[in-house]
Each structure stands twice: as structure tokens, then as C-alpha cells.
Amino acid sequence: MSVSVLAKNLRGSEIIKIAGEINELKRQGQNIANLTIGDFDSNIYPIPTELKQGIVEAYNDNQTNYPPADGMLNLRESVSAFLKSRYALDYAPNQILISGGSRPLIYSTFLAVVDPGDTVVFPTPSWNNNHYSDLTSANAIMIETRAENNFMPTADEIRPHIKGAALLALCSPLNPTGTMFNKKDLEEICDLVIAENKTRAAGEKPLYLLYDQIYSQLTFGVHKHYDPVTLRPELKDYTIFIDGASKCFAATGVRVGWGFGPANVIDNMKAIVGHMGAWSPKAEQVAMAKFLTNDTYVNNYLTQIKANIQASLNTLHEGFQQLKAEGFSVDSIEPMGAIYLTIKVDYAGKTTPDGTVLKTSADINFYLIKEAKVAFVPFSAFGTGEDVNWFRASVGASTLQDIQQMIPRIKEALSKLK
Numbered sequence: 001m002s003v004s005v006l007a008k009n010l011r012g013s014e015i016i017k018i019a020g021e022i023n024e025l026k027r028q029g030q031n032i033a034n035l036t037i038g039d040f041d042s043n044i045y046p047i048p049t050e051l052k053q054g055i056v057e058a059y060n061d062n063q064t065n066y067p068p069a070d071g072m073l074n075l076r077e078s079v080s081a082f083l084k085s086r087y088a089l090d091y092a093p094n095q096i097l098i099s100g101g102s103r104p105l106i107y108s109t110f111l112a113v114v115d116p117g118d119t120v121v122f123p124t125p126s127w128n129n130n131h132y133s134d135l136t137s138a139n140a141i142m143i144e145t146r147a148e149n150n151f152m153p154t155a156d157e158i159r160p161h162i163k164g165a166a167l168l169a170l171c172s173p174l175n176p177t178g179t180m181f182n183k184k185d186l187e188e189i190c191d192l193v194i195a196e197n198k199t200r201a202a203g204e205k206p207l208y209l210l211y212d213q214i215y216s217q218l219t220f221g222v223h224k225h226y227d228p229v230t231l232r233p234e235l236k237d238y239t240i241f242i243d244g245a246s247k248c249f250a251a252t253g254v255r256v257g258w259g260f261g262p263a264n265v266i267d268n269m270k271a272i273v274g275h276m277g278a279w280s281p282k283a284e285q286v287a288m289a290k291f292l293t294n295d296t297y298v299n300n301y302l303t304q305i306k307a308n309i310q311a312s313l314n315t316l317h318e319g320f321q322q323l324k325a326e327g328f329s330v331d332s333i334e335p336m337g338a339i340y341l342t343i344k345v346d347y348a349g350k351t352t353p354d355g356t357v358l359k360t361s362a363d364i365n366f367y368l369i370k371e372a373k374v375a376f377v378p379f380s381a382f383g384t385g386e387d388v389n390w391f392r393a394s395v396g397a398s399t400l401q402d403i404q405q406m407i408p409r410i411k412e413a414l415s416k417l418k
């Protein structure tokens, strides 16, 4: 064996595999609407102008050496004020850690609280918890959620698994579903965590809660974002929040993430991020610190991006609901937040015009790519079984017009299945 057991067993991103297939068809001259990647086309969704200007200015000002290991103090101060004004959360700069996007924060949370063999509990579908569990040699307990609960986990589903667990990883609004916790369901889960921690001896590792709210500024209509610490302040000692600029400011390539939680855990995460060298670039931090404090710039940008994303998601949702009304075996769940729509294409067992039987959700997906020129991601890429015929549609890389045009193509492709 030429590499470590961990490296050998690590799975690459399933989404990137689908992207490879799409790129191959594109090379052959086909025009595929790509609703796979949880990213933005930056010509459709550029970052805020003032943020871009700030980054350029910071480079011109030679802000190019190492930033402090936990992030620039003025950025941590800006994040602290942002959390206070937008979430009524009280976190001092020493309880906040900046890193190069949010991924290093998730990985360092796992590394800081999970020992090899420890149990990590998370719902499926969800994003990358399986990979972070692999990276930390954790015992991953995946809870398959249900469409009737909008694919969010419930306390009843989690309860049997948290005795002795090291980490419960939750996300709302959720990637891949675009759905969110309601207040009552999240409260019940919070109470489970509190009850479990009451059973642990002094000095024993508590059950930590990783709460990924990276999409929390992108919520629609009546849907309100809830977080564990606001609902149950006593969870402040156990909750590590993951957040950042990647999604709300369409700044996935800018790489500024912020995590916050109990100072002792954040301190350990700081050392881990430091050893990985996963800092956010200094010029980007300088610019973000300035941008975040300008409420007008932030609000104007969020109003615009939310309106555009919501229009795309609603159009796709209405298109699927129309197909459903016409008798097609499809469905979709009302978009609540993030950049995703949850859709059902229930055509397993059907036969394509060339005689192939579609067995799995991946088969259905590749049929739609070839026949309807539309690519989604099956929930199996997010940890569910291959027989789950639900998919994620990500709208950040498409215009509203692209989305309007894809519905008739999907209808035609589905009509050909027998």
C-alpha cells in the first residue's frame, strides 16, 4: 500500500464526479443547465462592489503578510457586532475564529472535540459530515430523515443515538434541501443535548453541537432562522457555530469564514487552523472587516441576492408543481432558505427509449443530463441510500431565464420514459 489507510479510504466529492460528466458533454458541444454545484456564477451573482473595491485597496495597501492565527482583530470585532445586530448573539472577539472559508472551521471543530472512534451523529441528507467523520476516524451515525419533515431531523430520531456521543452536527438552512428547522423541533433537539450533558460527569467530554448556519442570511418569506443558543442560552458552552461570507455574499472564492463558540474550544481550533495554514487571506479579511460594518451596503446586497435567488427557486418549484398537477411522478418542497430546491423525480424502474432501465437515483440523474440537458445532484451524494429519488437543485449558477427554459425539457424527457 503506497498511501495511508485514511487516504486510501477517503471518498472524493460525488458532486465533482457529476461535474466531470457535465464538462465532458459540454466539451462535445452540448449546453447543459448545471444545477449541481453549490456555488454561484460570479457573472450572474458578483460579490458586493464595495467588498471587491475593499479587497483591491487592501492589496494596494500591501496587506499581504501573515494575518494573526485567529484572524484580524478588526474583523473579529466586526463579526462580533454583526452577530449582535443580526442574531442578538453575544460573542466577544476571543470567542470568534476566522479561517479560509468555513470548511477549515468544520474540520477543526471535528478535530478539536472528536477522538478516533468517538460517535458523531448527523442527519442525511447533509453536506460533508461523512467526509469529516472519515477524516477524524469517527464512528458516524447517520440519521436518514423524511420528506414529511422537510428532511430535517427530529428529536425523536436523534434520541436513540446520542448517549455518549461526542458531536451532533446540524445545519439550517440545510444543504442540500433548502429547508429549515422550525422553532419547536430545534428546541426539542436542544433539550436533548442539555439532558445528555447533565448525565456526564465533571471532567468528561460533553456532547458538543456543531451548528452550521452559513445560509442563515439567505432565508425567504415567513421562514425565520433559529439557533440553539438563542433558544437555549445554556447551550452556549457546547455550541460551535459555523458561518461566513461564502454564500450570503456569493463570495465562495474570497475565502472568509467565521466560527464562534466557547473560548476554550475556539482556542484549540485556532491552533489546528494555524497548523493547517488555513487562514483567510489578509487583504480579504481587511476588506470584509470594513464591509460588514456598513449596514447599508450589507442590506442592499442581501435584499437583491435574496430576491433573485428566491425568484429562481420559486420558478423551479412552481414548474415542478405544475408537472405534478399534470400527472408526472415528481414533487418539490417549498423553498425556505439557501440556494437549493428539493425535488423528487420518482422514475426508478422506468425504461428509457433506448431500452435502459433506470435503477438508481444516479441513473435518473444521468438520464436527465443527457435527455433534458439539466443536471441535479441525487441525495445519495449527501449520504442517503441510492433508492431515495430526491435531488438537490442549486440555482446559483443559472439565470431565471435558464430555469424557465428547463421545465419543458424536463417534461419532454420524462414523457419518453415507459
Ligand SMILES: Cc1ncc(COP(=O)(O)O)c(C=O)c1O
Binding pocket: 038, 100, 101, 102, 103, 104, 127, 171, 174, 175, 212, 214, 242, 244, 246, 252, 256, 257
Ligand atoms: C452547509 C455548508 N457549510 C459550509 C460550507 C463551506 O463553505 P466555504 O466555501 O466557506 O468553505 C458549505 C459549502 O458548500 C455548505 O454548504
